[in-house]
Amino acid sequence: MWVWIVTAAAVIGFDQLTKLMVLKNISQYDTVRVIKGVIDFVNVKNTGAAFSMMNNATWFLAIVSAVFCAGLVIYLIKEKPRDRLYRTGLCLMFAGAFGNGLDRVFRGYVVDFIKTVFIDFPVFNIADISIVTGAVLCIIYLAFLNENNDEKNSEENGKNSA
Numbered sequence: 001m002w003v004w005i006v007t008a009a010a011v012i013g014f015d016q017l018t019k020l021m022v023l024k025n026i027s028q029y030d031t032v033r034v035i036k037g038v039i040d041f042v043n044v045k046n047t048g049a050a051f052s053m054m055n056n057a058t059w060f061l062a063i064v065s066a067v068f069c070a071g072l073v074i075y076l077i078k079e080k081p082r083d084r085l086y087r088t089g090l091c092l093m094f095a096g097a098f099g100n101g102l103d104r105v106f107r108g109y110v111v112d113f114i115k116t117v118f119i120d121f122p123v124f125n126i127a128d129i130s131i132v133t134g135a136v137l138c139i140i141y142l143a144f145l146n147e148n149n150d151e152k153n154s155e156e157n158g159k160n161s162a
Contacts, residue, residue, distance in 0.1 A: 004091040011095035015126040019111035037117055044123045045109040058104050065101030086141040092134030099127035
């Protein structure tokens, strides 16, 4: 369990550090080219959720983040999932939700700054990357590696063949 606590703390720390660096070095809406034609950094205040949904819902989204993080901690303590991939995914989703939640509570908005130049995509941050990566890991586990899926599939196949 300590590995995931340290991992979550490291992701949260890196997320907050990068946001602080952006706030100190890039004026709002200014752009800094990082890799020409690939990635720019731009300082954007996001008061909503992903893809600019629910703009100006900062406090509601802060509560959602807090409830999600608390629920996840309770789940991890109570259920003690054993699969490393699944726990890592949950850890990354926790870290991302916590990092963006900190922004919402202490800044009143989420700092987004990574802009893809090669594709038109909303500006995002390290916490967003963590949430998406964690979700993908959990989906892979639940869809393909979860032992309960094998039992469920064999039960369904037995019913279908009868």
